[in-house]
Amino acid sequence: MKILYPYVLILLPILWAFVNKKNFFYILSASFIVIALSGVAKVSQKEIKTDKDIYFIFDTTYSMACKDLKPDRLEYAKKEFFSLIKKLKKPVGVFSFDKEVKFISFPTTDYEFLKQKIEKLKPVKASTDIKMAINRVKTVSNGDKIIVLISDGGEKKVQGDFVFWGFATEKGAKVPGFDAISKLNIIGKKYFAYNEGDKLLKYLKKQSYTTKKITTYKRIDYIFVVLAFISFLLGGVYNRFVLVFLIFLIPRHLYAGDFLGCLYEKIGLQSAALSEFKKSGSDFAKIKLATFYMKNGELKKAYNLLKDVKGYEKIKNYDMALILTKMKKYKKAYELVRKLKEKYSDERIDRLYDFVSLYKNEDNLKTIIIPTKKTKSSSEEKTKSKNDFKNLSIKKEPLW
Secondary structure (H helix, E strand, O other): EEOOOHHHHHHHHHHHHHOOOHHHHHHHHHHHHHHHHOOEEEEEEEEHHHHHHHEEEEEEEHHOOOOOOOOOHHHHHHHHHHHHHHOOOOEEEEEEOOOOEEEOOOOOOOOHHHHHHHOOOOOOOOOOHHHHHHHHHHHHOOOOOOEEEEEEOOOOOOOOOOOEOOOOOOOOOOOOOOOOEEOOOOOOEEEOOOOOOHHHHHHHHHHHEEEEEEEEEEHHHHHHHHHHHHHHHHHHHOOHHHHHHHHHHHHHOOOOOHHHHHHHHHHOHHHHHHHHHHOOEEEEEHHHHHHHHOOOOOOHHHHHHHHOOOOOHHHHHHHHHHHHOOOOOOOHHHHHHHHHHHHOOOOOHHHHHHHHHHOOOHHHHOOOOOOOOOOOOOHHHHHHHHHHHOOOOOOOOOOO
16 A cells, blocks of 8 residues: 555644544544545556557668669658558657758658658768667657668668668669769668568567556545544444434434534534534524524524424424523513423423513513512512523533
8 A cells, every 4th residue: 555645644633633532533533534635545566568659760861862763762762651651550750860860750640741741851962870860769758669760771780779671772773973882781680671561560560569567556545534434423422422313313304414514513613514504494404503693692683593493392482482581571481481381391491481480571560679578579589580590501402
């Protein structure tokens, strides 16, 4: 195995700082997520077959103007070259040389383009440096390549990894304008005569492939994503089984957004949780949002949101009564709590009922009641009730 992006692992200590350190499974889950992001891959090697680059080098020195091949050696070579590449059906690159090496084309199958370029080649009165031409083509690109030299040869015995395609006869011919005879001079280790194009074609087809080993990386980071998810679930089991209950009850109570909101809320991502609840628009989400608004003192906003909730009667009415009490609308709060008390036996409902019972008529109260010495003042009763009211929790019992 190999980690493709090891620098991502620097996130480990940063993420640990925000994870609940009391829960080992959450730490483990966070670690697996970072490892997955670092790009874990399985390394393997395999051999693949690839094409070699094929380059042809045209000799355009003046001896190629000899007429032992009609109309001359160079024109004859052009005709044989085009016949060969049409049958080869592979990309070929082309150079020419006389007193200097000239680049014509990288390997291409655009034979019309090559024809336009090569038809312009003419013999030049210059000396021949075959070795320079061969070495120049070798530097063009990396990797294996086949070099085919189209020439009548040279006086010097040039050795090297190239194929010599000879365009001259052994008898030779007079060099135009010179009192000299140019004959075929075979160079190199592999030779094909001007009339052996079919043999050269078979050779090129056989030799134009090479095998090389390549290293492949198969990404297996999905395994760590699965492990992170499993660890997260185990963390939920460890942490009072809350997440397990959520997962099993999704079909009955929660939309996907609600479920994500609960997960975000559980791991402390409050903003993300609120965003999911706002997008959901379900009754459950409205109750969760109303709770948030209550905690932040946005009572009217919370109350209006709860009015639209269709289900969850107990939680909805308790919260609405609590909001009305905080807004000092005791009469309305009393009516809601009274109905809840008739249906449900709950300590929190009883405590809220006792409180609003004392204040149910205070909405329109205009006189001050002065208590007698023999009895507890209503003011003391209300002070005690107010202290009880402060202790009322807006936390919900589980809805599932």
